[in-house]
Amino acid sequence: MSKLSNFYIEKAKLELNETETRKVESINLLIEWFNNHPFLKNDNETDELFLTIFLRGKKFRMDQVYESLEKTIFFYKSNPEYSNMNESQMEELVMNCRKIFFVPRYRDIEGRSYLIIMLEEFEKNLSMTQFIKAGTIMVSAVLQEEETQIAGSVVIIDCRGITIKLAKMVPGSELIRFLFYVKYFPVRIKKIIIVNCPSYGVAILELARSILPEKLKKRFVLVKNLSELQQHMDTSTILTKGNTEYDKENLIDYREQIIKSCKKMQDIEIDFSKVREFECVGSFRNLEID
Secondary structure, three states: OOOOOHHHHHHHHHHHOOOHHHHHHHHHHHHHHHHOOOOEEEOOOOOHHHHHHHHHHOOOOHHHHHHHHHHHHHHHHOOHHHHOOOHHHHHHHHHHHHHHEEOEOOOOOOOOEEEEEEHHHHHHHOOHHHHHHHHHHHHHHHOOOHHHHHHOEEEEEEOOOOOHHHHHHOOOHHHHHHHHHHOOOOOOEEEEEEEOOOHHHHHHHHHHHHHOOHHHHOOEEEEOOHHHHOOOOOOOOOEOOOOOOEOOOOEOOOHHHHHHHHHHHHHEEEOHHHOOOOOOOOOOOOOOOO
16 A cells, blocks of 8 residues: 555646556556566566656656656666666765755655755766766655655756856766656656856756757746745745755755665666667567567
């Protein structure tokens, strides 16, 4: 039985077309389909939480669920530095996530979680590869919460302290490839708020927006500072009383979920000899299961 409150059960029903019967039937279908896939292999039993993330992320629209699974797994497994990590590398990833990403314990009135990204820490401490790696795994960790799967997240990107150095790091093929795949990730991003964006950062933002799907483009909001942020959302639970800094006393530590996400992707294998040059779109959908 679900441990969700009635608020989230009703929200899932209204916004995602989810019922307990439909969820069980869809999970069983995905397990059978996954187990019979021609070039995917899962070393451990496919857990229901992993599959539910994709079902909710795509509102139980099965064609989109299959495509999302396919593209997300392909993204991770075609980047060995993301999916083939030893224990030491996983702990390093945890530390990188703690430097850059903050998730307050509080949710807004619609049940959405907050994901705060500090770009200054990225510029000072990480390469683009490390940042994308940390970001994708962090999102996977946050999505292990059923409430976030259902209600989605508000992403706040804080640009305070960044320099032109960051701008020079951004226009690379690695970031463009990542942005291409973002639309397939099973995360419900309800709003992206950019805070303290310098003039040269606007050009970077436009580059990112040009690659993202139309629906996500419309969810970008630019605000000058944390004080102005109050005009767009209730900041009382995420900022200090003076509204000058984030409240870092009430953050969630996702170490356990980050490690679990890393290990999950290690469980799944792709036989790349059976996959054409990324023309695997639809192979999940067309797979017939008796």
